[in-house]
Amino acid sequence: MFTKQLILENTPKELHACISNVRYRDADETILIFINKRHISNTKKKNYISERQIRRLIVNLKDIFSKEVEVIFQSDIEIEESLKSLLKLKYGDDLLSLFISFKNHNTAHAWIEVTELNEILKEGLEKKLKILLDELSIYLEEIEWIDAFSKMPNTMAILRYIKIHQPVNLSFLMRELSTRYENLNEKWLSKELDKLRKSNLLIWDKKQEKYCITEKSLGLIPSTVSANSSDVERVLALGKKTW
Numbered sequence: 547m548f549t550k551q552l553i554l555e556n557t558p559k560e561l562h563a564c565i566s567n568v569r570y571r572d573a574d575e576t577i578l579i580f581i582n583k584r585h586i587s588n589t590k591k592k593n594y595i596s597e598r599q600i601r602r603l604i605v606n607l608k609d610i611f612s613k614e615v616e617v618i619f620q621s622d623i624e625i626e627e628s629l630k631s632l633l634k635l636k637y638g639d640d641l642l643s644l645f646i647s648f649k650n651h652n653t654a655h656a657w658i659e660v661t662e663l664n665e666i667l668k669e670g671l672e673k674k675l676k677i678l679l680d681e682l683s684i685y686l687e688e689i690e691w692i693d694a695f696s697k698m699p700n701t702m703a704i705l706r707y708i709k710i711h712q713p714v715n716l717s718f719l720m721r722e723l724s725t726r727y728e729n730l731n732e733k734w735l736s737k738e739l740d741k742l743r744k745s746n747l748l749i750w751d752k753k754q755e756k757y758c759i760t761e762k763s764l765g766l767i768p769s770t771v772s773a774n775s776s777d778v779e780r781v782l783a784l785g786k787k788t789w
Contacts, residue, residue, distance in 0.1 A: 564595040576614040619648035653685050659692035697729045705763050713756035
């Protein structure tokens with residue numbers, strides 16, 4: 547319905563190069579505009595977009611389509627990989643993965659997965675990452691720590707399960723995750739899901755009482771072409787439901 551072409555037809559031509567993708571989220575009737583962080587500028591110039599222009603774009607599209615409009619700032623994969631490489635120089639195999647999500651063009655939220663979480667490692671990684679991001683004029687607002695050997699599911703594990711089986715309700719998710727995490731309880735999981743919803747990583751369908759992932763979380767969940775990828779597993783899960 548809301549294609550990239552349709553949005554571009556209602557957007558100033560000078561901003562076309564800045565919009566990488568457009569999606570429509572049926573669950574809450576929201577138009578999603580994807581802008582890569584490399585196209586953000588503090589001043590108006592060719593092939594770049596400023597905060598003021600983004601605000602004006604949101605207002606204009608809301609007026610035209612009578613729908614909510616949300617801008618998602620995409621992380622440049624090169625920035626993410628560079629940061630990970632620099633951190634690995636010091637922390638080696640202790641650092642397993644790094645994901646960066648942008649709240650706006652200069653405010654970042656990071657997910658850091660480590661082999662074994664401890665205060666010394668947390669303090670060191672956080673300090674180094676803040677320094678690296680500061681050099682790029684990016685403020686690190688929050689870090690979500692992921693312990694690879696935790697007895698409770700981390701953010702990525704929860705989002706991955708929901709992506710594979712969505713839409714899902716609490717009891718189904720509880721049942722699925724309990725097979726791997728023995729200490730899991732419904733109260734803890736419900737709180738975590740609420741936190742993810744407030745962080746715009748999940749959508750809660752109140753009528754059906756089910757959860758789905760957002761476009762924002764879709765960009766954070768690692769997806770490969772291997773047999774173990776979340777995309778392949780989702781196809782298999784859908785096949786089981788069909789049969």
